[in-house]
Amino acid sequence: MLGDEAVARAAEAAAGHSSERIIDTSSGRDDGLNKCPRCGSTEIQYSLTAKALVCSYCRHSWNEDIAEQRFGLDSSIAELRGHTMASGTADVREDLTTVTLKCQGCGAEIVLNVDQQMQARCHWCRQTLSINSQIPNGAVPDAVLPFLLTREEAVERIDAFAGKRKTFALGRFTQEFVPENVMGVYIPYLVVDGNMHAVLRGTGEVTTREYTVRRRVGKDNYVTETYYDADVYAVQRAFDLLVDDLTVESASRFDADENEEATNNILNAVQPYDTENAVTYNSNYLKGFTSERRDLNVRDVDAEVEDKFLAIARAKATPTISRYDRGVRWKEEGVAVHGTRWVSIYVPVWLYSYADSAKGEGALTHYIAVNGRTGTTMGSVPVSHPKIFAASCAAGAVAAVVGALAGLAYMFF
Template sequence: MTSSSSTQQVGGHDKCPTCGSTDIAYSSTKGVLICRYCRAQWTEANAEQSLGYDTDIASLQGVQVTRGADRIDEASSDVVTLKCQGCGAEVVINSATNLQARCHWCRSVLSLNERVANGSVPDAVLPFALTHEQAVDKIQAFAKKRVFFAHKGFRREFEPANVVGVFMPYLVADVRAAVKMRGEGEIEIRRYTVSVGKDRQETRYDADVYQVERQFDLIVDDLTVESSARRAGAHTSAETTNIVNAVLPFDTKKAVRYNANYLGGFTSEKRDLNVDDVSGTVSRMLFGLGTTLMRRTLGQYGRGVKWTGGQVGVQGVRYLSMYAPIWLYSYYEKRGSGEFLHYIAVNGRTGQTMGSVPINKLRLTLCSALTTIGILAGGWVFFL
């Protein structure tokens, strides 16, 4: 029987709402939590509704931050001690690597289900919808399309067991902003051809140049921003870390109130960026959205518009923290005396897949040379 009852959260225990057991698992095929003792099935309440974040964005004022998105206390320890309510034992959880532990005496499952000082517990979790088998199929299909040029070691050593499910930390923002932009737009009024030298002609044009300004309000629902510094898209010469950004977006409206049992069997990565750290990224994303939406108002400028300046004024914003699901496959490629880490990522909700594959450089060079020879000969080159 499936219900929408919420888990009882008492003293570090996530308990079954029917029988009180702590032995709970998540089924990605059914999308529900299941009590292993009484077999009751349920889901947590919708995160936005629980937090009151389903209200009108257009009325937002200032900055609102949930408990899970609050500033991380850098001075606090990752190691948290919970007192088991089942037997009274004290159980230690290292929140840098895990948000659940099992009591070594009574076997009750204890969870960090409340916010602790080091900011390790999010407000919401978006459960996995794709199974491990489905993720493996997605990754194999992605690699198969690139197998001809792939390094032979990558093709030979693929191991489904190395596809792991990871919960990545994100800050999700609802934003009300004012966008102002200015630039120069050109409207072509004449096009003509002139001779340049003896053997060449050149097409030229005359255009009227106008000062262009645009100002409008922008309402954005669920802008999703990386809150792990390592995964936030910074350039690295040793790995394709930011590939996870290429499998967005997530269906964030389906996120539920955080419950550590959704994390069972998966790994998770801790948030280490605060709201202040991502505010610049949010502004840049708003600016990009604004320029995209603005294009529909610029049809008369046939030669385009060159933007020379602009600004984004955030009038109201609210943040919540969320774990979102990614299936990851990694492969180490030896490069000289070092290694390069390739990733293939699968959105654990939508199945969107992207990644990098190590290239067989000799085969690529050979094929490029043969293609060039074929073109120069005026014929076709077929590869089987």
């Protein structure tokens, strides 16, 4: 069969190209001084007003190059063979906790705890020293998607989000809302492109006749039953598939347990991100924000990525099977991956967290997240049970809601 040959060919091709190609995404700067290109100062900060890096001395403002273009990460996906990895996707080394930086200003050696920080001030000459290279500790991505939304804009979004749900929200939640607790966080993602051949095989049914039969049951009773006649076909779809910029979370805490799953769902819900606009890493983008380190490696998310590739393949095949009015059931499905390309990236999120003060230590934490690029907002708001009960009484849906209340700790909207 056509599909078999194609899959065999693809598998062979993939095996022949199993070697990895590494694309070096380092800035070319040594670790240490990260200077303003105009005046040489190291006092640089990302400004949300200018939406650019701004030098505190000469006010020069600029952004780093778009990473895809700078490193050729946007070359044709159809030509990908084997694994192409940007250098920031290297396996995370847990033991790498400190780096010694030599200050190019005065020659002093400064030890930096890279678990906690990417920058430190030289205590002799007061200049800022930065980690400028892709050290493999999960804290240095290939590219950064800078914040566009200001804190004030994020607070407005969160206020509006919580406000709309005031009817159900816990009184304390709305009273205790503290805009200062809204934090700018960079969340790590792996972005993957894939060049593959997909094959789906199964059976599809087409109705040929539909009729009813009246059947006698017992002495005087009749029942009417509907029958279908259908032709059953073997269905196969085989096609080349190119996937561009699939994003997967690369911090394990987001799928750790039930509690954290809530965060994970919320972060998924504020996607997508315009990852194609991410700029080359410069530690000054992270100043004033917190960031979550990547602790998952490419092989840790490989299975998840393959599942997503399959789901995309199924969706792609759907418009081609509409003639099977009684549906198609895929029994075998697979993708032969010719090539992938991996890039690690930080995306911006404004995050508000709230733990119910009345419930003390270990209380479920609620989050409202705002996409730092688009403003898309999603969250879980602690629910006041009597308020839901009252509202549902009014709506006349008591039974259903009471049933659902038993296990209800939080609600997604």
